[in-house]
Amino acid sequence: MTYAYLFKYIIIGDTGVGKSCLLLQFTDKRFQPVHDLTIGVEFGARMVNIDGKQIKLQIWDTAGQESFRSITRSYYRGAAGALLVYDITRRETFNHLTSWLEDARQHSSSNMVIMLIGNKSDLESRRDVKREEGEAFAREHGLIFMETSAKTACNVEEAFINTAKEIYRKIQQGLFDVHNEVGTTASFLLQANGIKIGPQQCISTSVGPSASQRSSRDMGSDSGCC
Amino acid sequence: MKRGHEPKQAPGGAGEAGPGGMAERPLVPACPTRRPGRLQRHLLSGEFDQLRDLPIFESNFVQVTRLGEVANKVTMGVAASSPALELPDLLLLAGPAKENGCLQLFGLFPLQFVQLFVHDESRWQLKVKFRTGRAFYLQLRAAPETRNREFGQWVRLLYRLRFHSAQGAVPFTQEYSALEDDEEEDEDEDLTEQEEVSGGAPLENLRLLPRPGQALSLCCLPSPTCHPETSCRGLNAEGPGLPRLWSQPCSAPASR
Ligand SMILES: Nc1nc2c(ncn2[C@@H]2O[C@H](COP(=O)(O)OP(=O)(O)OP(=O)(O)O)[C@@H](O)[C@H]2O)c(=O)[nH]1
Numbered sequence: 001m002t003y004a005y006l007f008k009y010i011i012i013g014d015t016g017v018g019k020s021c022l023l024l025q026f027t028d029k030r031f032q033p034v035h036d037l038t039i040g041v042e043f044g045a046r047m048v049n050i051d052g053k054q055i056k057l058q059i060w061d062t063a064g065q066e067s068f069r070s071i072t073r074s075y076y077r078g079a080a081g082a083l084l085v086y087d088i089t090r091r092e093t094f095n096h097l098t099s100w101l102e103d104a105r106q107h108s109s110s111n112m113v114i115m116l117i118g119n120k121s122d123l124e125s126r127r128d129v130k131r132e133e134g135e136a137f138a139r140e141h142g143l144i145f146m147e148t149s150a151k152t153a154c155n156v157e158e159a160f161i162n163t164a165k166e167i168y169r170k171i172q173q174g175l176f177d178v179h180n181e182v183g184t185t186a187s188f189l190l191q192a193n194g195i196k197i198g199p200q201q202c203i204s205t206s207v208g209p210s211a212s213q214r215s216s217r218d219m220g221s222d223s224g225c226c
Numbered sequence: 227m228k229r230g231h232e233p234k235q236a237p238g239g240a241g242e243a244g245p246g247g248m249a250e251r252p253l254v255p256a257c258p259t260r261r262p263g264r265l266q267r268h269l270l271s272g273e274f275d276q277l278r279d280l281p282i283f284e285s286n287f288v289q290v291t292r293l294g295e296v297a298n299k300v301t302m303g304v305a306a307s308s309p310a311l312e313l314p315d316l317l318l319l320a321g322p323a324k325e326n327g328c329l330q331l332f333g334l335f336p337l338q339f340v341q342l343f344v345h346d347e348s349r350w351q352l353k354v355k356f357r358t359g360r361a362f363y364l365q366l367r368a369a370p371e372t373r374n375r376e377f378g379q380w381v382r383l384l385y386r387l388r389f390h391s392a393q394g395a396v397p398f399t400q401e402y403s404a405l406e407d408d409e410e411e412d413e414d415e416d417l418t419e420q421e422e423v424s425g426g427a428p429l430e431n432l433r434l435l436p437r438p439g440q441a442l443s444l445c446c447l448p449s450p451t452c453h454p455e456t457s458c459r460g461l462n463a464e465g466p467g468l469p470r471l472w473s474q475p476c477s478a479p480a481s482r
């Protein structure tokens with residue numbers, strides 16, 4: 001399968017907030033109830049369709065635990081999008097957002113699109129951080145915001161896809177400097193901004209399955225279920 | 227052997243990285259003395275810029291259960307994130323995507339949080355154990371005539387890693403869930419794995435090794451990603467062996 005663009009994503013946030021579960025739900029549509037602490041980085045990938053363009057998301061699921069923090073910093077480079085995740089049932093994970101954001105801003109391109117995610121929205125009875133607080137934080141720092149549940153899959157597709165839409169919008173506005181090296185056999189232009197162009201001859205203009213319908217939804221946190 | 231284009235550096239990109247990080251990408255990679263393997267070629271194909279120039283020592287394995295039943299193909303490699311390092315500091319795991327057999331990278335793990343053991347020498351089996359408790363078994367897949375030698379290289383590497391990193395075992399705290407085995411091996415133990423109660427995690431718990439169904443949503447480019455002929459700058463073919471820096475003979479015995 002070919003693609004028009006490849007976007008690198010990085011998922012960051014405190015340990016246990018559900019980063020790996022979000023990825024697993026997005027790539028495999030399943031939930032993992034056991035916390036398998038991530039060490040280093042695990043990769044996932046999925047095609048999505050934005051505006052009739054096939055886009056490959058290459059997702060770096062990083063370790064949230066403090067002992068891995070300096071290693072995680074080295075993975076930001078070249079990310080076009082970041083999912084910054086906290087757990088709505090643990091306030092400390094929300095309190096740490098500023099420091100995650102600092103890392104992200106310091107180690108990645110200023111154009112990187114950041115999606116703030118309040119995860120575990122299925123645990124409403126244990127909620128410790130109001131949705132409005134998440135919204136306010138996002139507004140203040142210029143982030144997109146959604147609440148998700150990796151368990152019920154609520155808003156998980158939307159979180160990944162809306163981030164891609166925003167990156168794509170920036171490309172179209174010329175904010176990302178993306179240009180293809182036509183005729184090279186290597187067919188990739190390695191970009192510092194986390195976006196690669198697929199081989200010219202292979203750019204698919206056909207509309208792919210599943211993701212396309214979803215991608216027409218409104219951006220934002222009001223998609224119903226959460 | 228030439229490279230198409232230089233990856234551009236991100237302005238103000240990652241400056242520092244701890245051991246196991248990867249900011250210090252070698253500009254001229256140390257030369258592994260073997261033909262680039264599948265994983266190396268996969269990384270050279272360009273989807274992972276940051277890993278493009280990592281010289282890798284790698285082998286093909288099958289994941290087996292503790293009792294030796296074969297599960298799936300895995301390519302495991304080690305690499306040094308900086309040419310200044312004497313020993314590799316990263317472990318890479320990859321495997322074929324189910325739908326097309328193209329290699330996909332599962333993860334990148336700082337070796338300071340991973341332990342390698344000889345599980346069953348007679349069957350060329352290693353045990354890979356994460357400090358978080360996850361463990362799995364890999365059996366070398368190689369031609370009968372090179373199998374012993376290749377396995378021997380892994381054994382030497384595992385000794386070198388262990389003896390050179392006695393102080394490298396970074397304190398590791400489990401904040402969120404309980405460590406599965408606190409009766410962690412001593413640093414000076416025999417590198418042939420001790421029998422232990424916890425054993426290897428069942429395959430379905432190994433999220434990192436092929437997730438059922440994952441391949442369905444994954445694709446790779448027909449040409450650069452899967453092309454076995456991708457050439458490789460800085461790698462020379464002087465016959466099989468560990469990357470030079472890591473292959474000095476080790477005084478420790480290679481097996482029990
Ligand atoms: N109820 C509920 N539990 C969740 C949700 N997402 C994750 N969990 C649980 O939270 C725990 C941690 O999830 P992980 O995805 O492993 O956490 P992580 O952020 O990857 O943690 P690190 O790898 O240590 O950084 C697991 O026990 C999950 O089952 C969710 O949306 N709802």
Ligand SMILES: [Mg+2]
Nearest residue numbers: 019020037038
């Ligand atoms: Mg994780």
